[in-house]
Amino acid sequence: MTIRQRLFISFSLILLIILSIIGVFFYTIFNLSEIHKSQTHRYDQIRRVEKLKEYNNSFSWIVLDIVTDYEKMDVVKKRLEKSDKLFKTLIIKKRVTIENSESIIEKQNLQQIFQYFEEIEKLIKYELYELVLISKDEKNFTPFNKNFEKLSFKIDKLLKEEIEYLQTRLDKTEKDRNQFIDTIKVELVFLFIIAFLLSSIISSRITKQIKDKLDKLNKGVLQLFKDDETTIKIDIGKNNELSEITHNLNSYLEKQSDIIHSREELLRNISHELKTPISKAKFLLENLRHNKDNKQIDSLNSVFVDIEELTSKLLQREKLNFAKVNSSKFKTSSLILESLSKLSIDDESKVEVDIKDDFNIHADKYYLTIALKNLIDNAMKYADEYPIVIEASENKIEVKNIAKKLSSDLIYYTQPFTREPNQQLGHGLGLNIVNKIIQMHDFKLDYTYKNPYNIFSITFKN
Template sequence: DQDYQSYRYFTIKVIAVVVICILILLYIFIFKKLKPLKALKKQIDKFALNKLDTIEDVSNGQDEISQVANAFYLAIVQIRKLNQSRQFFLRNIMHELKTPITKGLITLEMLEDNKYKSRLEGIFNRLEILINEFAAIEQITSGAAFINKKKYNILDILDEAKEIAMNDDKNIKISIKESFFVSVDFKLFTTAIKNMIDNGVKYSKEHFLQIEISKDFICFKNYGDKLNNSLEYYTQAFTQGSKQKDSFGLGLYIVNTILESHCIKLEYNYQDGANLFYFKNLENIIIKD
């Protein structure tokens, strides 16, 4: 036992090689097991971006990760069906409601002018406005908000909003430092500006609205009473102020929802007897040269 014995280098090398091979095999096994998580994460990212139609079934086995992926895909399928059913229902309801309203307005044109005709005409017009606002809300919440997101000049959007609002030029003053291009959904963003013009003229003491446009913000200024509640109160659906009894309470709600969809913030300030509504964070939509 006391005799000299050299180290057994061959045995040590064999043990080292075996240990390294085991570690490599474990790494490959773990990587293979966790690989479906990467594919599942891509599908979850699509869900976060509201791209439901592009989500695929990535389950390829019976392990726990595959079961989670399969359950996630089945949930997405159900959400698609619910969205399609909701959109189909709302669009059919709005279509069915517009038909009798249109017929009613045509019939009214055949009647003699009197106070009853005026009342009925006002009722039909209010119903038509309500349906159009519901249509805008449906488009935003259905995930189809940016189907037509393209490059537009801010002046073209403003001109279209003024035309839809049907206000006289004498009621609106526009100040712009420089023209620029934005990437927005033309119909939705025009609707947002149109609602701000309607509210600005309607609730101004002088029925006059000033619009200031720059690359930092768009400001809608009118002289009138200060809002009784915070801006967050008026950006909720069907909320009205003390002087908004003839309104549905959807104007600022639609504006705020459209702006949030474009990553723009709506702010309010009251200064020197003037209401100031701002579209902030325009850098998120401005196209740089």
């Protein structure tokens, strides 16, 4: 598992805990809101019941006034009117009060209370009214008072029970609220502790893992310098970022090692290749000392031309080790014409160009021109008969010449300074340069022989 993946999993776990904390927070808000609604409801219900208690007391005062001042008709009528208003108000409050009851028992108690109020209403409206305003007999309020006090007492008792019930429920809600808050506090503290411990453990493990791998990588680098190694031979595991760094560094070191090896090989081959023309030049110079001979002067000139050509190709090959591909889009015909323009062809009839498909190429035109020019130059140089043929079709350019079949595979001729046995022409660098350029572009170089043609082809990407 990579460090990036470990970090992703770690942060996902921490994020999950944070989301849990946020969830707990909103859950707390929701529950506290519900508790607050419940408390508000019970406070309101207590106020309603307390109001019923006031009504009960009001009826008692009305009855007392009427009984006391029954001879004062104006006082009696006012008190009876007041009782009517109170009873009408009670009818309105009855529905609201009963609807806001929370239990069946509470509802039954409230219904009983209002039933008693209705009985009080009947006592006042009919019995008391008849005693005071209609009856001509001596006023005897004792039976009325007993009935009224009995009902009033029952109402008062039920109201006290209802208030105690509501207060008990309210106290319980308050207690539940406090317990809930305490529980949430514990849960939040627990989640924060888990988040802290988890982040500490994960960060310490990841830090330790990175430190261990960096220490190993550092040892590998030190070993690289100490033991003259070409790659870092330290195992820091697979599927992690540092193993990728090590792999990339090893690839770079291997490439540098190949370049150094190639240069060493090149220097050996250069020293070998230059011995022959230099020896010829020395021999010709010795002859020129004795007699001036134009033929020998021309031979000497060709030797230096040969050295110049070899030097040019060596520099060209060396530049390819550090070349960067600057791609552009161009036609096949443009590439062929530019490659031919770089060659000194004394007779155009020696070259036949057949462009069956002038397709687009996406590549570095400068280097690709060098590659195609070298293939054409080789075809011209080693042809037994002319013309040579340059053919373009289906994302492929073929260079054909009539000559003997090559004695070895293509891979042999793509090595520097390799030629056919007993071959005097060339230096064996042309195909090596071609192959390097083709590999730079990730194209394909092939060789086939179809009697009597040797065919070198470059296949381009679609």
